[in-house]
Amino acid sequence: MLTRICQAQALMESACDAVGRQINIMEVCGTHTVSIFRNGIRPTLPKSVKLLSGPGCPVCVTDQGYIDVTLDLALRDDTIIATYGDMIRVPGKAGSLETLNRKNVKIIMSTIDAVDLARQNPDKTVVLIAVGFETTTPATAVAVKQAAAENLTNFCVLSGHKLVIPAMNALLSDKNNKIDAFLCPGHVSVIIGSDAYEPIVRDFNRPCVVAGFEPMQIIEGIAEICRQIAKGTAENGSIYEVAVTAKGNATAQRIVAEYFEPYDGYWRGLGKIPGGTLRLVDEYSQFDAMKRFNIDEIPAEELGGCKCGEVLCGLIDPPDCPKFETKCTPDSPVGPCMVSSEGACSAWYKYGRRRKQNK
Amino acid sequence: MTQSQTKKILLAHGGGGRLTAALIENSILPKFGNETLNQLTDSAHLELGSGSICFTTDSFVVKPLFFSGGDIGKLAICGTVNDLAVAGAKPAALSLSLIIEEGMDFEIFEQILQSAAVTAKAAGVPIVTGDTKVVETGAADGIFINTAGIGTKIDNIDLSMNRIVPGDKILINGNIGDHGMTIMSQREGMKFESPLKSDCACLNDIISKVLETGADVKFMRDPTRGGVAATTNELAASSLHSIELIETALPTDLTVRAAADMLGFDLLNIANEGKFIMVTSADTADKALNAMRAHPLGTKAAIIGEVTQKEEMPIVELITTIGGRRIVQMPYGRELPRIC
Numbered sequence: 001m002l003t004r005i006c007q008a009q010a011l012m013e014s015a016c017d018a019v020g021r022q023i024n025i026m027e028v029c030g031t032h033t034v035s036i037f038r039n040g041i042r043p044t045l046p047k048s049v050k051l052l053s054g055p056g057c058p059v060c061v062t063d064q065g066y067i068d069v070t071l072d073l074a075l076r077d078d079t080i081i082a083t084y085g086d087m088i089r090v091p092g093k094a095g096s097l098e099t100l101n102r103k104n105v106k107i108i109m110s111t112i113d114a115v116d117l118a119r120q121n122p123d124k125t126v127v128l129i130a131v132g133f134e135t136t137t138p139a140t141a142v143a144v145k146q147a148a149a150e151n152l153t154n155f156c157v158l159s160g161h162k163l164v165i166p167a168m169n170a171l172l173s174d175k176n177n178k179i180d181a182f183l184c185p186g187h188v189s190v191i192i193g194s195d196a197y198e199p200i201v202r203d204f205n206r207p208c209v210v211a212g213f214e215p216m217q218i219i220e221g222i223a224e225i226c227r228q229i230a231k232g233t234a235e236n237g238s239i240y241e242v243a244v245t246a247k248g249n250a251t252a253q254r255i256v257a258e259y260f261e262p263y264d265g266y267w268r269g270l271g272k273i274p275g276g277t278l279r280l281v282d283e284y285s286q287f288d289a290m291k292r293f294n295i296d297e298i299p300a301e302e303l304g305g306c307k308c309g310e311v312l313c314g315l316i317d318p319p320d321c322p323k324f325e326t327k328c329t330p331d332s333p334v335g336p337c338m339v340s341s342e343g344a345c346s347a348w349y350k351y352g353r354r355r356k357q358n359k
Numbered sequence: 360m361t362q363s364q365t366k367k368i369l370l371a372h373g374g375g376g377r378l379t380a381a382l383i384e385n386s387i388l389p390k391f392g393n394e395t396l397n398q399l400t401d402s403a404h405l406e407l408g409s410g411s412i413c414f415t416t417d418s419f420v421v422k423p424l425f426f427s428g429g430d431i432g433k434l435a436i437c438g439t440v441n442d443l444a445v446a447g448a449k450p451a452a453l454s455l456s457l458i459i460e461e462g463m464d465f466e467i468f469e470q471i472l473q474s475a476a477v478t479a480k481a482a483g484v485p486i487v488t489g490d491t492k493v494v495e496t497g498a499a500d501g502i503f504i505n506t507a508g509i510g511t512k513i514d515n516i517d518l519s520m521n522r523i524v525p526g527d528k529i530l531i532n533g534n535i536g537d538h539g540m541t542i543m544s545q546r547e548g549m550k551f552e553s554p555l556k557s558d559c560a561c562l563n564d565i566i567s568k569v570l571e572t573g574a575d576v577k578f579m580r581d582p583t584r585g586g587v588a589a590t591t592n593e594l595a596a597s598s599l600h601s602i603e604l605i606e607t608a609l610p611t612d613l614t615v616r617a618a619a620d621m622l623g624f625d626l627l628n629i630a631n632e633g634k635f636i637m638v639t640s641a642d643t644a645d646k647a648l649n650a651m652r653a654h655p656l657g658t659k660a661a662i663i664g665e666v667t668q669k670e671e672m673p674i675v676e677l678i679t680t681i682g683g684r685r686i687v688q689m690p691y692g693r694e695l696p697r698i699c
């Protein structure tokens with residue numbers, strides 16, 4: 001492994017020399033962010049390679065308005081809120097699902113647990129807090145399918161599911177973006193296929209390289225990006241070929257397309273992204289929590305002072321936020337990027353800080 | 360009324376009357392009875408010799424009550440025995456106090472007691488005093504146990520932070536994170552091909568074997584809640600020395616690792632119940648390591664890092680598998696499973 005690391009490092013060094021300026025690489029996905037920090041990859045890179053944490057942590061990009069709606073729903077006596085663990089601490093206007101301290105908030109490990117809750121509690125409406133990217137949406141679709149098959153009318157989904165490609169598009173469409181290339185998430189790519197990045201490569205001339213989450217793959221992915229930039233090309237590559245195909249997982253794509261459709265929804269910090277959020281199609285609207293509880297639109301709201309938006313766009317690093325480490329810590333998070341274990345602020349806080357004197 | 364007709368724990372079992380007497384006579388004494396306990400006096404009388412005494416207490420609440428590799432009864436004994444052992448004491452006697460929720464199945468209660476009794480016996484530590492209370496349904500979660508323990512300080516060892524110097528080695532007696540991940544996976548209903556198993560065990564024997572080698576031991580602690588990360592951070596903070604851990608040297612079980620990766624947990628933060636971290640001088644580390652490896656509770660023992668330098672704001676750093684570096688922090692609060 002050490003020789004492979006040295007090779008990758010040599011490749012990066014010579015590419016950086018050839019380019020002669022800083023190379024900004026955005027790792028789109030939160031799992032990459034955590035792996036990069038946990039494995040101490042940043043200090044091993046050449047100084048002119050800068051990694052930017054992107055908008056690929058599902059908790060982080062979920063906007064305040066969505067959280068407020070979940071809190072409202074949790075305060076009703078006729079509901080059970082089924083949520084993944086890392087959502088419960090995200091603060092909204094009225095606290096978080098954790099601080100509400102309500103018995104009707106249940107942490108689930110899979111969407112099937114939510115369907116079970118609906119079966120066991122026929123007198124309550126179970127609301128699945130469905131956030132996540134392409135990797136989690138198929139599981140939500142399966143849950144809706146199951147609920148429909150059993151005619152479980154007390155089950156519904158508050159969809160905050162998001163799509164990666166529209167977000168990458170939105171980031172590059174911003175004139176102020178500093179992004180030279182994307183390190184693309186392995187697990188999402190297994191679902192959507194590497195061809196999905198083709199438009200980004202073509203329209204924006206930015207390399208998109210898919211890598212898994214092992215440290216070696218990340219380092220080789222970064223080296224491959226440096227190589228392309230030094231050569232002045234932008235390619236759609238994958239160093240995760242074992243698992244990623246050009247077309248992706250057709251079954252997963254099909255079930256998502258059957259139950260969900262994209263619309264222009266809010267993302268934290270990024271605003272409304274065209275076609276970036278998923279909602280249930282009309283045919284299954286009886287399982288849509290928005291319809292069930294007569295919610296017209298998820299309102300766009302931002303928590304004052306949190307710079308998650310700029311962090312998610314790669315414009316600043318978490319320590320540049322004045323609240324980082326002072327007002328905002330994992331114990332009392334101000335924004336979602338500090339809550340989620342995959343959030344950039346949390347990763348910086350947990351693994352990134354150095355000795356005080358040479359910070 | 361005989362015990363077999365009384366299938367559930369009743370409030371009266373803690374009331375101090377006939378049912379309490381029956382419970383002590385039929386359930387407690389047959390399992391734990393020894394000369395001191397059998398006298399059923401208000402306080403146990405012990406002869407401990409003239410040396411210095413260590414005294415500790417701990418309360419145990421765990422869900423589920425039974426888990427793969429142990430249960431709350433075993434845990435309550437091991438926890439207190441280990442607290443004494445890592446303080447450099449030979450455990451001499453324990454107390455056992457039970458707070459039971461009304462309505463608990465007698466059979467379950469008996470199983471927990473039996474497990475505590477077997478564990479204490481194997482560790483060679485008598486239970487000499489105790490108490491039983493029953494609280495109304497809902498006021499406790501099944502059963503809460505408190506144990507206290509006293510022990511006599513072992514001669515010739517000098518555990519003190521002042522003696523820690525750069526170059527000292529950090530050892531652990533085996534795989535990390537087994538207990539915490541077992542509890543979590545059982546709680547979350549996750550299934551793995553090879554089942555996870557808690558490492559819950561009494562460490563007094565293995566520790567005394569290591570001490571017998573004459574290795575220069577300067578610090579011991581059991582990395583329970585907060586795991587190895589918490590223990591090494593405490594060590595760094597109180598000794599004012601920074602610490603380097605080596606990721607490739609950390610013993611881990613593959614399945615436990617997979618479970619942690621899946622949930623997004625860092626094994627360094629996960630609780631252990633049968634592990635101890637030890638700091639020895641560099642030149643006696645191998646002696647200690649060999650003694651650990653020769654014991655059934657230490658076959659996977661390893662030197663996992665070393666003390667690096669004295670400084671005002673010491674930190675714990677991990678040298679990662681790829682040769683990178685990152686800080687290891689004091690974990691905070693409860694860890695939440697992630698989404699994807």
Ligand code: SF4
Nearest residue numbers: 307308321328335345
């Ligand atoms: S440090 Fe806290 S307040 Fe600042 S951007 Fe991160 S989550 Fe938001």
